[in-house]
Structure formats: structure tokens, C-alpha cells
Amino acid sequence: MAKKSKIVKNDQRRAIVARYAERRAGLKEIIRSPRSTPEQRLAAQQALARQPRDASAVRVRNRDAVDGRPRGHLRKFGLSRVRMRELVHQGQLPGVRKASW
Numbered sequence: 001m002a003k004k005s006k007i008v009k010n011d012q013r014r015a016i017v018a019r020y021a022e023r024r025a026g027l028k029e030i031i032r033s034p035r036s037t038p039e040q041r042l043a044a045q046q047a048l049a050r051q052p053r054d055a056s057a058v059r060v061r062n063r064d065a066v067d068g069r070p071r072g073h074l075r076k077f078g079l080s081r082v083r084m085r086e087l088v089h090q091g092q093l094p095g096v097r098k099a100s101w
Contacts, residue, residue, distance in 0.1 A: 002068030010061050010068075013054045020055035024048065 030036050030044040053059065062073040064080040072081035079087070087093050 002063065002070060006070075007063065007068040010063060013060050016052060016054045017057050017060055020051055021057075024051065024055060 027044045027048045031041055061070050062075065063070050064073060064083050065078040066083050069080040069082065074081060074084055077084055084093070088096050
């Protein structure tokens with residue numbers, strides 16, 4: 001079980017990323033665009049630097065939806081490998097079973 005504070009902090013980061021996503025995408029487009037002038041590019045870089053660090057999507061951590069475990073996360077299920085194994089053994093995940101070959 002992850003610390004509650006870490007789970008809450010990650011949720012706050014997700015909210016901040018969502019709030020700034022459109023503005024960030026616009027600034028990054030200006031920076032990447034070959035049509036923008038060097039002055040526009042510099043202004044966009046400075047505006048991007050003024051945004052909160054938590055506005056960047058790479059600072060969000062994928063966590064287990066049940067207990068918040070940060071490692072071994074499986075995107076398809078939103079669970080950690082440990083939790084998924086437990087649920088599969090209990091028959092709680094429909095259509096999923098152990099591999100056999």
C-alpha cells in the first residue's frame with residue numbers, strides 16, 4: 001500500500017496537467033513550428049518555463065487503482081502485476097487466465 005500522501009499528490013498532479021494541457025500544447029507547437037520566428041520561439045519557451053513544473057505530463061506516475069503501488073503497473077488493467085495476479089487467481093478478472101503452452 002502506497003502512502004496516502006503520495007497518492008493524493010499524484011492526483012493533484014493529474015489535475016494540474018489537465019488544467020494546463022491546452023496551453024502547454026499551444027506553446028510547444030509554437031516552439032516546434034518552423035514558421036515561427038526566433039522571437040516567438042523564445043517567448044513561448046519563457047512562457048513554458050513560467051508554468052508550474054507539475055504541469056508537465058511526465059511528472060504523473062501511473063499507480064495501481066486499488067492500492068496505489070507505483071511499480072509494475074499494467075496499463076491495460078490499471079493494476080500492478082501483484083494485484084492483477086491476485087485478482088486473476090480469485091477469478092475476478094473475466095476473460096483472463098494463466099498462460100499455458
